[in-house]
Amino acid sequence: MTQQHPGPAGRKNALNxxxxxxxxxxxxMMFGFGYALVPVYRMICDLTGINLLTPKDSMVGDIKNTQVDKSRTITVExxxxxxxxxxxxxxxxxxxxxxxxxxxxxxEVVNTQSRSMDAQAIPSYAPQQATAHFKKMECFCFKQQTLGPNEAKQMPVVFYIDPALPRDVKTITLSYTFFEVGGAGKKAS
Structure with missing residues (x-):
């Protein structure tokens, strides 16, 4: 019997x-590897404590801000x-x-006029060296305030003191000056 060798087309089909x-x-194998990575990743994160985006309810009370310097207290006036x-x-x-x-x-601010007024608050700090360490996250001083006639507003200031504050500073005074922008006090050109 003679053995037939596949032609070039047959060899190409076999290789394909x-x-x-x-x-x-x-x-x-790539799908299986990707599928297996999820539990492996979770196990590694649980063991190392990294990537803790949503702590378990039992852990919430245990989480502390490690940036807080409990060894000293600053009085903010x-x-x-x-x-x-x-x-x-x-x-x-x-x-x-x-x-x-x-x-x-x-x-708290109260507009004692019977007209609307735009106002702005400008902060100042004492001692001067505390200025760079007083960090405001939210403040009414960031933008102009509009108060209606006889309107009263309560405006929050959310802040923290940078732990890099020099140790000799024990008291910081935050002072705001609130003034009208434009309005009746504005001089005519």
């Missing part, structure tokens, strides 16, 4: 089928000055915070 088989095996027809004051005279700890205070 062999390559397709290899590619299918590689694709299945609040002051208010009004240039214009306002009643403007902080709701508390002072608070004590640890550096790195978030705190919130509220300032």
């Amino acid at each position: 089928k062999q390559m397709l088989g290899k590619l299918l095996v590689v694709a299945v 609040f002051d208010a000055n009004a240039h214009g027809p306002w009643r403007f004051r902080p709701t508390v005279a002072s608070v004590q915070v640890h550096p790195g700890e978030m705190a919130q205070v509220v300032y």
